[in-house]
Amino acid sequence: MSRVQKFREIRHFKRKLILAFSFFILTLFVGIGAVDYSVSTLLWGKGEFGIFSVGPYGNDYYKISVFNNNLYINTKYISRDYKRLVEWINSKKEIFIPKK
Numbered sequence: 001m002s003r004v005q006k007f008r009e010i011r012h013f014k015r016k017l018i019l020a021f022s023f024f025i026l027t028l029f030v031g032i033g034a035v036d037y038s039v040s041t042l043l044w045g046k047g048e049f050g051i052f053s054v055g056p057y058g059n060d061y062y063k064i065s066v067f068n069n070n071l072y073i074n075t076k077y078i079s080r081d082y083k084r085l086v087e088w089i090n091s092k093k094e095i096f097i098p099k100k
Contacts, residue, residue, distance in 0.1 A: 033049060041047045050068075057063035060076040 032051070036049055036051050037047060040050050051066070053063075053065045055063055057072060060074055062073045062075055064071040064073065
């Protein structure tokens, strides 16, 4: 077997190994998600994922829950900074792109 043929077979083997590992991880996550969805439907009557969830919490907060550990994000500051950014971009746009 020549050197070129040997390394070609090694590349093909690596590609197959990476593809098999990727399919394994994908199947694992899809299976865990399906089990979590069906268990929450059976126990609480709500068809939702309990492992990971994102949703509004009050007026200014979003709640991110991972494995029943909650993280609250205050969106008041994010929306304020977003408005400032849009205003800044619009002011710079008028400088570089004059209106006709």
